Amino acid sequence: MGMEKHNHSILGIIGNTPIIKLQNVAREVESEIYVKLEYMNPGGSIKERVAVNIIEKAVERGELKEGGTIIEGTSGNTGVGLAMSAAVNGYKTIFVLPDKQSQEKIDNLRAFGAKVIVTPTNVAPDDPKSYYSVAKRLAASTPNSFYANQYYNMDNQEAHYNSTGPEIFEQTDGDFDVFMAGVGTGGTISGTGRYLKEKMPDVKIVGVDIEGSILEPFFRTGKVVEAHSYVLEGIGEDIFPDNLDFGVIDDMVMIEDKESFIMTRKLLTKEGIYCGGSGGAAVVGAIKYAKTQKEPKKIIVILPDSGNRYTGKIFNDDWMRDNGYFDNSFNASISDVLEHLNKGDKSLISLGDDKTIGDAVDLMKKYGISQVPVISNGEIMGIISEAKVLRPLFESQISLRDNVAVAAERNFEIIDSHELLEKVADKLLDQKTVIVKKDDNLVAILTDIDILHYLQCKTF
Ligand SMILES: Cc1ncc(COP(=O)(O)O)c(C=O)c1O
Structure with missing residues (x-):
């Protein structure tokens, strides 16, 4: 064959895109979610x-x-x-x-x-x-x-019937339960869905639509609602394109801009998948659909295009922040934070008010901690902190044999674990020590380093 097998133009390498399984972002459901990477086409889209x-x-x-x-x-x-x-x-x-x-x-x-x-x-x-x-x-x-008229020219749908559908069937031997795709012109879902249903009568074809579009409300109720604008590109319509065949579709799922953009970012940071916003939307839709199912399903989802078309928007932190799409991590509760840091399932290390500063230093050394509360009659009377005892000890203003009360500081605050992280952040900024109480037990001291670790894990 030699070079003959390469005797085609760029158009000859369209299609044959890979399918991979999501490893991390869909762990909340038992269903297996597979994605078809249409951004691997030479121009970057399906x-x-x-x-x-x-x-x-x-x-x-x-x-x-x-x-x-x-x-x-x-x-x-x-x-x-x-x-x-x-x-x-x-x-x-x-x-x-x-x-x-x-x-x-x-x-x-x-x-x-x-x-x-x-x-x-x-x-x-x-x-x-x-x-x-x-x-x-x-x-x-x-x-x-x-x-070209992609909304009304039926060669759009036909392309998917002749290429996307057979390709998915051959790649999988039909070993899946659900096919999902975002709906714009409807070509992908209708053409691919029609082919797959001919080969696999039990397969479910599920469309993903966006809040503001008229398609899903019509599918569900038969009524035409008023369209309103949304930011996501590619999915949703304010018209009914001829290429959209509701007869092929078994179910539809609604998603929103913000969750789609956050998922698009997560697909990159947690899976290494660089797709556009409609891919993130389709994955959000797949997770929502999986949650409605009694049995775990194998779901194939189309990721239509590449992330590099969205570097100024979805993949731009300023754009995400300015439009309010970033998750506000300070809205997390303190128990969420403790759970994330594996802190708070033990009781707090403390010492009695009859102990010495030397005892407190031993305790901090033993547990590798930098602050320890002093308990008097079941209440915290103060905090001994490494940073604060060091200088007076060196300067002989206090001695290791002195009672802890000499060095205990009252600059602390007890906060319930149901409170929001935002509240803790304010206290820490006031240089206070934050002690967390859960069901009447003192469970942890939260430091600014803890919060930085938490925020670091939560950012994309
Ligand atoms: C980025 C993107 N996603 C999804 C779609 C929807 O696909 P279809 O038009 O086949 O319904 C489109 C189509 O315009 C698109 O450009």
Whole structure:
């Protein structure tokens, strides 16, 4: 065979993306969650499968001719797929994007040589300024042009029926119970779902939708609700695309922006998976769905695109913080913190008020601690701390034989373990020693180092 097996363009390596099992982020459910890494496609998303099929079919039908211009209203990824195919085959491209799309996607399309037109996000689909309307108008007025129309062109769904579906079945031998994907145009869930149902009559096809979209409410109630805006790109609609076939879908799960973005970050830090926000959303959806199941299931989830399209947003700490998407760790309770640090399941080490400073130093040495409370009549009368006794001992102001009362400081506060960490942080800033009480027992001293350790573990 030699080099003949490499006799194809970049378009020849679309598909055959790997499936891996989540190791860490879904431990709260017994179901096994597997993810298909569509960002391993050469342009970084699942939409290349769609773009190539749409172009091939348009050429076959004579709708796209040599040197023609491909026009699309796209959330970005379909644009990359179309631009890639256009580059190889010599077409021109014009893309119309809503302004909530990330700058990286827009820059990426322009780098392919495409013309990119940005339209406002918060307008109705039938508004003349919407990206659907602008794309349609451009297609009508540009000579020798072809409107890819991924929402209504059934070659979108067909691409998944012919490639994503068979590929997943072959890769798994059908050894799974549930297929899940985010729903945008509906092409992925409907095409892949239709193929899988033909091969595996018992498989469940579950869509993931976002709060603010009209799709899941319609699926559940048959009613069309008013759409409202959300930040996540790729999932959810304010229209019913022809490519969405509710007949294939067994269930739908709703997710929100914040949980999706946090999961997208966790997929990178806890699994090494660098996918976009709709992948995080789909994993959140899969965990939610798994929780509704009586038996553990094997679930396959599509991760549609790459994280590198979102470096200015989801993977940017300032953006996450400014938009309120970071988990506020100070909202944790003190018992959460103790549990995290493996502290607080023993009783607190203390000593009686009849003991000497020498006894206190021995105790601190023995247990490797730096503070010890002094108990008098069942109550704490003060704290002996390593840092505070050292200098007076050196300067002979006190002696190891003195009673602990001489060096005990009253600058402490007892806080119940149900209180929020936020409260402790304030006390520590006031240089107070914080002693935690749980069910009437004193269980731990919390130090600023403890809190730093906790926050370090909780950040992404
Ligand atoms: C990033 C991303 N995720 C998910 C989807 C949804 O896939 P589909 O359009 O096949 O429903 C899209 C489609 O636009 C997307 O771009």
